[in-house]
Amino acid sequence: MAEVITTPAGALIHQVEEYNVEAEPYYLPIGDEIELFETAYAQRIPVLLKGPTGAGKTRFVEHMAWRLGHTRGEQRKPLITVACHEDLTASDLVGRYLLDTDGTKWVDGPLTRAVKVGAICYLDEVVEARKDTTVLIHPLTDYRRLLPVEKLGQVIESADGFLLVISYNPGYQSALKDLKHSTRQRFISIEFDYPPKDQEAEIIAHESGVDKQTATDLAKLGEKVRNLREHGLSEGVSTRLLIYAARLIHNGIPPRRACQVGVTWSLTDDQEVQRSIEEVVTSIFE
Amino acid sequence: MTVVGDLLARNQERLSGFPAPLYQNFEAGLRALAPRLSPSQLQTWTETGVELTALSLRSWEAAVEYFKAGTDMPANMTWETLETLGRESIQMATESAPLSVSFLRSAPAAVAALGPGHLRQWADLGRRLYKGNWKSSSLASQFYDIGPQLFPVLRLQQVSRLVLFIDELARHSYELSSACLAQAPVVMTRLDDDDRLPFIAFAVELAQSSWADSRLYFERGAALLHKVHAPMRERYLLLSAQVARGHNRSAFQYYEDAAIALGELEPDDHHRVIELAEQLSPYSSFAAMDFITSVPRVLYRIRIDELEPWQRAGLRILQQSHDGGEAYFRLQSTRGEDILDTLSARVELAKVGEILRLYCKALTGRNLSIQTTASLTEKGIGWVDQGRASTEGTTVFLPEVMERYTEKDENFAAIKVFATHQAARLEFGSFEFRFGTAPAVFEDSRAALISGQQSSAVTDIERFFDLFPDRQLASDLFTVVEDGRIDAAIRREYGGIRKPLKRMQKAALEHRPDIRRMPLRTAFVENLVRASLDGASAILFPTNRQDEMAQGLGLLNAVDVDGALVEDSAEATLRLYRLAMSIPNVFENDDDIEWDSVEPMEGMDRSMMDASGELGGGQSGEMQPGDVGQGEEQYASPDDVDYRGDFKPELVQLLMKLRENAQGGDAGEMSPTPLTEEQLKELLEKSMDFDLDALMEGDLDSTTGMFMTNLMKEAGTPSSEKSDKQGDPTSDNSTGEGEGDEPLIPIITVYYYDEWDFRAQDYKPRWCAVKEQKLEQGEDNFYENTLREHAGLVAQTRKQFELMKPELFRKIKRLPEGEDFDLDSAIEWMIEKRAGVNPNEKIYWRRNKIERDVAVAFLIDMSASTDEEINKKEKKYDDDDYGDDPRKYLSWWVSKRRQELTAPPKRIIDLEKESTVLLMTALETIGDQYGIYGFSGYGRDNVEFFVIKDFDEHLDSAIKQRLDKIVPIRSTRMGPAIRHATYKLRMTDAKVKILVLLSDGRPQDHGYGRDRTEKEYAIHDTKQALNEAKREGITPFALPVDRAGHDYLKTMCEDMGYEVVADIEALPSRLPTLYRRLTE
Known part of the structure; x- marks a missing residue:
């Protein structure tokens, strides 16, 4: 099944499982982020996406991968996404030996694959990963653009199209989970926040198919609930959740109920806060 | 010679040895009776009197009364009565002459009131009180003496009950029963006839169980009883009596409280309440009375027809547990609260x-x-x-x-x-009104009005109102327009609240006063209010002035658009004001003019939208605010709209x-x-x-x-934005007066907590008030001294804790995936594979990070009992050192004194403090979050909770200084303190939460249990508080510093850790082990 191909850069590698972005992922730009990203990519400057959960970071990267693939004349721009978790180690990213019928076999990790094919490698929630991953990130994000593969005794020079993009949520910032400055200062940072009400309504309407009024109401709900941030709620309601609620509404669930299961209950377990959010919901929706 | 003359002559000599009144009364009596009796009867009467005289030394006094009674006997007297009187007197006089005197003195009145047939019974009643001693004799005499006052009020049957009561009471105190007896006529007069018997019946019960209250009952009982609806009084007294029968000392208290409670209710409801109470009585008479007492407070929250479900729910609890049910009806139970809450519509x-x-x-x-x-x-x-x-x-x-x-x-x-x-x-x-902001709907006309004017106004809105001669009218108009704008915005933005809002508006409209009775300008404003309440149909205005009104309504509608600002309301106010001033404030007396509904003017033309020009009348300076024009009525503000409340933009x-x-x-x-x-x-x-x-x-x-x-x-005072850190609904801040960094009076925040009543198996809702405050600061050398004194221990502890650090990473083997092969597993895998066995795939290893995410709260007992020395008992072993030699003893004593002066004996609190210091240094090493709190207090309303170090504070000199001020203060109400510490821990986001209780292990407080010596209640509550903490995922750990503490703590800490710290020296060696056990 594994097929050996030659990449445009000339490296001999195994076929990567590519993330193939066929249709244009919907993304409504709020500011100049598209232009920024394109320029950064052209200059091969690594990008850090900052912002709360569900604000559209991942969607933005997907959109950019598609956009770069289509506007730059390239057939496509592979995007390799790694969701980082607290047990994610360097070898999870680089690769490892696996046992085979005849002994051991080296398997590239996602980062190695991205480096080889010249893909965009997107490390989601990078602060969650183990500190040893920084060993990999650092040489890749400066002028060297190198990936050391310790166990093989190799160093891979990245393919030209490669770019490292990481994301991080300052919301759960704690002393333990902050990004080190030596890491942080290797990226340009694009800040994401929940979109303003009108744009958010547009996004909700587009993603779910609800009518404009409902979308506006949901966006209003989002705005109001976000006022409760730091007060009973550690995170405001994400655009993603609002879209889910909108989809429920669009498919026949009564709005109040849809907001209850889609927003209120997903946000918090605190009964009092739940009740307060519910009151906001009942004020907005009939 | 007549029979009378004969008898007189015959007896003159026999009576001559006594003072003159005897014979005089004899003669008078004889003459009075002569027409009514036969000679033989007269003879017998005389004989009886003489016999009485001779009976004892002072029995002649009784005889005087006997003869006098002959004179005073009422007309209904019969010979039998006289005979009985004689017999009774002789019998009585043989026992006590004074008793007989009193009896005889009141006898005529008794006969008159009771009828001749009842004399004997009456005599018996008095005799019942007589027990052969002088006190009882005087009580019985008092009874006879008071007779004439009692007879008009009481029937004999009632008197006999009264005697029962007096007699019962006399067993305890003659003084008291005499006092009650003296009051009886007055008290009984105050009562309705039907109430008397039950009233006395309760008195009898009271005399048996809590006799001391009898006087109170006699003094206040009648007035209290009047609070009860007349037909229900007997049943009420029966209920009260049942409490007394339960041998309760506070029966009167129950009686009083419940009566007062009934007094607060409608008399018509008494029947229902008492009926419900009677259903409870078979299970607990106390619950029945408490039920009545609680009714007014309960009715404050539920309607009368919901009382029965509430009572039934309580009855079910009562049937299962007396204590539980009683607490329920005392309103000291959380279950009761919950049920009330469910029932209540409020x-x-x-x-x-x-x-x-x-x-x-x-x-x-x-x-x-x-x-x-x-x-x-x-x-x-x-x-x-x-x-x-x-x-x-x-x-x-x-x-x-x-x-x-x-x-x-x-x-x-x-x-x-x-x-x-x-x-x-x-x-x-x-409230954002600014002159500089342009309106969105209207044209800006304010700028023109203020151009070239100087103003001393402080705020923009004040300056705006300054434009108007009639400030009140302007303010009212602005309020209407702005409230209308706000309501419109709410309707637009919040679809879900439209319905209830509409309902409130409708209700508000229904309560508006009659507009036809208003002078015109007032009616104009009133119409605007109605229009703002969406009440177009309720608008009425004289047909000849429809234009102004239509314009006014049009202006009001103009702000009902998306994007209208407060400045638009102001512009509308300007225009409305001019309109209003053009309408004279007079009554429309012309009957020909109809009042009709008005349609708002649509599509304001430019002249309406533009409002340049002067504001009517005022500019000339003739019209002062509040002044009334010629022939006009005083303008009055429209009635309030309740849901909108008070609008005070200026303030x-x-x-x-x-x-x-x-x-x-x-x-x-x-x-x-x-x-x-x-x-x-x-x-x-x-x-x-x-x-x-x-x-x-x-x-x-x-x-x-x-x-x-x-x-x-x-x-x-800082706005709530700053002080509102807690966000706790039950806290209210009372801020000290002082300004600057350190308030003179410490800031006390009050929290309320439930308390567990193990008897009722229920919580007493919001029972304890925990007052949190920062501990004041003392010297900071305590901290430093302790560190110096225990330098060795500190170093040791620190080292022990540092050893915990490297464990943060741990290599875990035999995983399905990992950083690299685990060599042993990999070889096994190969062997198994070669041997044809299905190999185990778990052949990797990886290092797993163990994050320390720990929060510890230390709760230090600052009760007075921690003032005790620790080693008191152990010191005795020194005793033998000096033997019998006084010199040896002296030198021992001197050395001991010296030792004590240089190092005073350690008290429990000292050990607590020192342990805390050691723990602090240890925790600083390891980097865990920790808070240190002390507690003491007196009573449930005053549980003091001192913050020495809060979780978000860093160890600085202020905290070191607070440590110095940890001193024994008052009692130990552990439950609420633990609950508050639990709350503190809940606020932290650590994964592992620990509550360490440093105490001498004796919970004790005023009202923490039935009495001062009862420990059960306090221990159960403390244990419950610890359980609650556990339920929150907090690990409680008790660190009692007294060996004697064992007894109580065992009960409290059945299934949780505890370890006695008898000696600070043991701490460093024990702590790390303990701590590791707790945190992992």
Whole structure:
């Protein structure tokens, strides 16, 4: 099944499982982020996406991968996404030996694959990963653009199209989970926040198919609930959740109920806060 | 010779040895009786008298009365009566002559009142009280003496019950029974005839169980009984008697409380209440009485017809457990609270305040607090209308209860409409009025009006109102327009609240006064109010003036569009004012003129939209605010709309300005310099004089003065945005007066906690008030000294704890995936594979990070009992050292003294403190979050909770200084302290939470148990508090520092860790092990 191909850069590698972005992922730009990203990519400057959960970071990267693939004349721009978790180690990213019928076999990790094919490698929630991953990130994000593969005794020079993009949520910032400055200062940072009400309504309407009024109401709900941030709620309601609620509404669930299961209950377990959010919901929706 | 003469002669000699009155009375009696008796009867009568005389030394006195009775005998007397009288007197006199005297003296009256047949019974009653001693004799005499007063009031049967009571009471105290007897005629007169017997019946029970209360009962009982509806009194007394029968010392208390409670109810409801109480009585007579006592408080929350379900729920509990049911009806049970809550349709602000606070915060994006309307008027900062919702910019004030509807949901919806309106004022900028901001709908005409004018106004809105000669009218118009704009915005933005809002508007419309009775200008404003309430159909105006009204309504509608600003309301006000002034404030007396409905004028033409020109009449200076034009009526403000509450833009803007000034911020565009007192005073007077006129007489000066001081204070205290850190619904902040960094009076925050009553198996709701405050600071050398004194231990502890650190990473083998092969597993895998066995795939290893995410709260017992020395008992072993040699003893004593002077004996509290210091250094090493708290207090209302170090504080000199002030204070109410520490821990986001209790292990407080010596209650509550902590995922750990503590702690810590610290030396070696065990 594994097929050996030659990449445009000339490296001999195994076929990567590519993330193939066929249709244009919907993304409504709020500011100049598209232009920024394109320029950064052209200059091969690594990008850090900052912002709360569900604000559209991942969607933005997907959109950019598609956009770069289509506007730059390239057939496509592979995007390799790694969701980082607290047990994610360097070898999870680089690769490892696996046992085979005849002994051991080296398997590239996602980062190695991205480096080889010249893909965009997107490390989601990078602060969650183990500190040893920084060993990999650092040489890749400066002028060297190198990936050391310790166990093989190799160093891979990245393919030209490669770019490292990481994301991080300052919301759960704690002393333990902050990004080190030596890491942080290797990226340009694009800040994401929940979109303003009108744009958010547009996004909700587009993603779910609800009518404009409902979308506006949901966006209003989002705005109001976000006022409760730091007060009973550690995170405001994400655009993603609002879209889910909108989809429920669009498919026949009564709005109040849809907001209850889609927003209120997903946000918090605190009964009092739940009740307060519910009151906001009942004020907005009939 | 007549029979009389014969008898007189015969007996003169026999009676001559006695004082003269004897014979005189004999003669008088004989002559009086002669016509009514036969000679033989007279003979017998005389003989009896003489016999009486001779009976004993003082029996002649009785004989005097005997003869006198002959004279006084009423007409219904028969010979039998006289005979009985004689027999009884002789019998009585043989026992006690004075008794006989009293009996005989009252006998004629008794016969008259009771009828001749009952004399004997009456005599017996008195005799019953006589026990052969002088005290009882005097009591019995008193009984006979009082007879004439009693007879008009009591029937014999009632008297006999009274005697039963007096007799019973006499067994305990003759003084008391004599006092009660003396009061009896008065008391009985006060009672209705039907009540007397049951009243005495209860008295009898009372005399048996709590006789000391009898006097109180006699003094106050009758008046109390009158509070009870007459037909129910007997049943009420029966209920009371049952309590007394339970040998309860406080039966009278129960009687009194319940009677007072009944007095608060409608007499017609007494029947139902007492019937329900009677159903409880077979299970517990106390519960029955407590039920009655609680009814008024319960009815405050539920309707009378919901009383029965409430009682039935309690009855079920009562059937299972007496204590539980009694607590329920005493309203000291959480279950009871819950049931009340479910039954009650009322919505209490205290219960929903937190929900509404977050709701308003969500709507406005500001940190608002929610308070009752009463607290706003209490502040005395210019709001004088009791009970009206309002906001002053940082707080939303709402009614304390909402009970307009019969369903809870509806009431909540109502209070939510109230809250939404206030929040919307903030959200849609009612207080943001600025001259510089251009209106969105109208053309700006304000700029022209103020051009070239100088103004001393402090705020923009004040300056705006200054434009109008009739400030009250302008203010009313602005309020209507702005409230209309706010309501419109709410309808537009919040579709879900439209329905309840509409309902409130409809209700408000229904209560508007009759418009045809108003003078025209007042009616004009009233119509605007109606229109703003969406009540087009309720608008009426004389047909000859429809135009003005239509224009007015059109103006009002103009702000009902998306995007209209408060400045638009102001512009509308300007135009409406001019319209209003063109309408004379007179009554429309012409009967030919109809009042008809008015359609608002649509599509305002430019002339309406433009409002240049003068504001009517005022510019000439002839018309002063409040002045009434020729032949016109005084203008009166329209009635309030309840859900909109009080709107005071001037004061709010002023407060905002003052707050800015106080916080040294930008002074705003209107006045770059700080406000002078004159300015402030002027503004207050302008903005409030019409309020004050309506509400209080007395001089404006002193009132505004008071408001001014309060306003300054209000502005000086930081807004809720800053102080509102806790966000706890049950806390209220009482801030000290002092300004600057360290308030002179410490800031005390009060929290309320339930307490566990193990007898009732239920919580007493909001039973304990925990008062949290920072411990004051002392010297900081205690901390340093302890470190120096135990330098070795400190180093040792630190080292032990540092050893815990490297464990942060741990290599885990035999995983399905990992960093690399685990060589052993990999070889096994190969072997198994070669051997044809299915190999185990888990051949990797990886290092797993173990994050330390720990929060520890230390709770230090600061009760008086920690003042004890620790080694008191152990010192005895020294005793033998000196043997019998006094010199040896002296030298031993001197050395001991010296030792004590240099190092005073260690008390429990010292050990607690030192342990804390050691723990602190250890925790600083390891980097875990920790808080240190002390507690003491007296009584449930005063549990003191001292913060030595809060979780978010860092170890600095202030905290070291606070450590010094840990001293034994008062009692130990552990439960609430543990609950509060649990709350503190809950607020941290650590994964592992530990509560360490440093104590001498003896919970004890006033009212913490039935009496001071009972430990069960306190221990159960403490244990329950520890269990609650466990349920929250907190590991409680008790570290008693006294060996004697074992007994209690075993009960409290059945299944949780505890370890006695007998000696500080043991701490360093024990602590790390302990700590590791707890945190892993």
